[in-house]
Amino acid sequence: MKRLLCTLLIAAGSLAAQTIDLAKEIDRIPIFDNHSHPGYADDSDVDAMASPPGSTAFRLRPDNPELVAASRALFEYPFRDFSFEHAAWLVKRKAELKQQEGQQYFDRILDRLNIETVVANRVAMPQYLDRKRFLWVPFVDSFLFPFDNREIRERNVDEQTYIPLQEKKLKRELSQAGLKELPNSLDAYLRFVSGILDQNRKAGAIAIKFEAAYFRSLHFSDPDKAQAQQIYAHFHKGGVPPAAEYTLFQDFVFRHLLNEAARLHLAVHFHSSVGIGDFFNLHDGNVLNLENVLRDPRYDSVNFVLLHGGFPHDREVIWLAARKNVYIDSSFLELLLYPSEFKPVLKYWLTIFPEKVLYGSDAFPFNEAAGAEECYWLGVHSARKALTEALDELVAEKALTRERALAIARGYLHDNAARLYGRPLIP
Numbered sequence: 403m404k405r406l407l408c409t410l411l412i413a414a415g416s417l418a419a420q421t422i423d424l425a426k427e428i429d430r431i432p433i434f435d436n437h438s439h440p441g442y443a444d445d446s447d448v449d450a451m452a453s454p455p456g457s458t459a460f461r462l463r464p465d466n467p468e469l470v471a472a473s474r475a476l477f478e479y480p481f482r483d484f485s486f487e488h489a490a491w492l493v494k495r496k497a498e499l500k501q502q503e504g505q506q507y508f509d510r511i512l513d514r515l516n517i518e519t520v521v522a523n524r525v526a527m528p529q530y531l532d533r534k535r536f537l538w539v540p541f542v543d544s545f546l547f548p549f550d551n552r553e554i555r556e557r558n559v560d561e562q563t564y565i566p567l568q569e570k571k572l573k574r575e576l577s578q579a580g581l582k583e584l585p586n587s588l589d590a591y592l593r594f595v596s597g598i599l600d601q602n603r604k605a606g607a608i609a610i611k612f613e614a615a616y617f618r619s620l621h622f623s624d625p626d627k628a629q630a631q632q633i634y635a636h637f638h639k640g641g642v643p644p645a646a647e648y649t650l651f652q653d654f655v656f657r658h659l660l661n662e663a664a665r666l667h668l669a670v671h672f673h674s675s676v677g678i679g680d681f682f683n684l685h686d687g688n689v690l691n692l693e694n695v696l697r698d699p700r701y702d703s704v705n706f707v708l709l710h711g712g713f714p715h716d717r718e719v720i721w722l723a724a725r726k727n728v729y730i731d732s733s734f735l736e737l738l739l740y741p742s743e744f745k746p747v748l749k750y751w752l753t754i755f756p757e758k759v760l761y762g763s764d765a766f767p768f769n770e771a772a773g774a775e776e777c778y779w780l781g782v783h784s785a786r787k788a789l790t791e792a793l794d795e796l797v798a799e800k801a802l803t804r805e806r807a808l809a810i811a812r813g814y815l816h817d818n819a820a821r822l823y824g825r826p827l828i829p
């Protein structure tokens with residue numbers, strides 16, 4: 403009798419498994435978006451970056467018709483293009499909704515897309531984002547640029563765009579700390595840096611973000627404090643540091659920031675892929691440059707998140723996640739790559755270390771018409787499609803049961819990130 407019952411239960415179980423419709427189940431998974439830049443197009447705190455002039459990858463161009471589909475789905479946009487007059491309708495509609503809905507404006511977008519939580523990588527958090535849904539990750543690169551940056555700025559038009567923003571941000575942080583100029587010693591400078599991190603932590607920050615790949619190599623050496631002290635003493639009152647000395651000083655401050663992240667239980671996010679701008683240096687920005695830091699046992703208590711999956715080094719990057727404290731985030735890739743190209747990336751990652759891969763969108767406002775709202779739509783639609791197809795293939799080749807495939811989907815879209823930040827898992 404017992405055996406019969408067992409057989410019946412197993413049969414019922416496998417029948418239920420066979421009937422799991424992955425597409426439908428994946429739609430139902432509430433999403434935890436590990437990385438994006440939510441906000442209005444005219445809000446300069448949305449990002450610490452700005453777009454330099456230069457080429458834009460095909461799918462990221464504002465004339466991408468998929469963005470029109472997003473506006474139609476989210477705002478009942480009645481047109482099929484973003485011509486000037488048509489876009490004006492959308493801008494007006496969004497303005498009305500922002501006025502009516504206030505803090506609920508972005509919440510409503512998330513609800514429509516079944517996004518539960520969003521990690522907002524922003525300079526500061528605005529009133530209009532609901533802090534229950536939007537968690538904050540501030541930038542820390544400004545602390546790497548306290549000296550005269552003339553030489554870096556004049557390197558090319560990208561740095562001419564980026565460096566003044568870093569300088570402006572550092573000024574803002576100095577005044578936040580009640581300082582009119584750089585402190586007199588390296589120790590005092592490090593205390594200032596730590597003070598800002600403390601304030602950010604109190605204001606709800608869950609991680610710090612480096613976009614260092616836009617300015618320099620991701621290889622960070624491990625210099626002596628005495629060397630950094632000397633450089634600081636030389637240049638904090640003025641003068642352009644030789645490139646090698648500036649880099650060495652930055653390496654030292656970088657190490658301080660990692661130690662502070664450990665003290666404050668903040669995760670550390672890196673821009674780890676190719677970036678915008680025609681001068682982005684692929685060699686310097688290669689995620690493998692971080693290997694000495696990621697595999698350093700001194701940082702065992704720091705959780706590292708490699709944003710944008712080290713692309714185009716996505717084959718190598720997953721092997722960095724062998725370390726228990728290293729995670730891979732797929733943001734930007736589901737916007738840059740069409741689902742048919744994103745699917746093989748995801749399928750490969752999820753068959754190596756599935757519990758270490760995080761969904762992220764990298765949603766940001768293209769312009770007033772095609773906003774972060776449309777990007778959230780594009781990100782979730784693309785990721786769900788690629789994920790469903792990748793898992794369906796793995797089920798078909800008998801690598802996974804449908805239950806295991808569904809568990810992996812839940813991990814990728816929600817639970818891996820929730821676990822990392824100590825947030826509630828899907829019930």
Ligand SMILES: [Zn+2]
Pocket residue numbers: 437438439523764
């Ligand atoms: Zn981003």
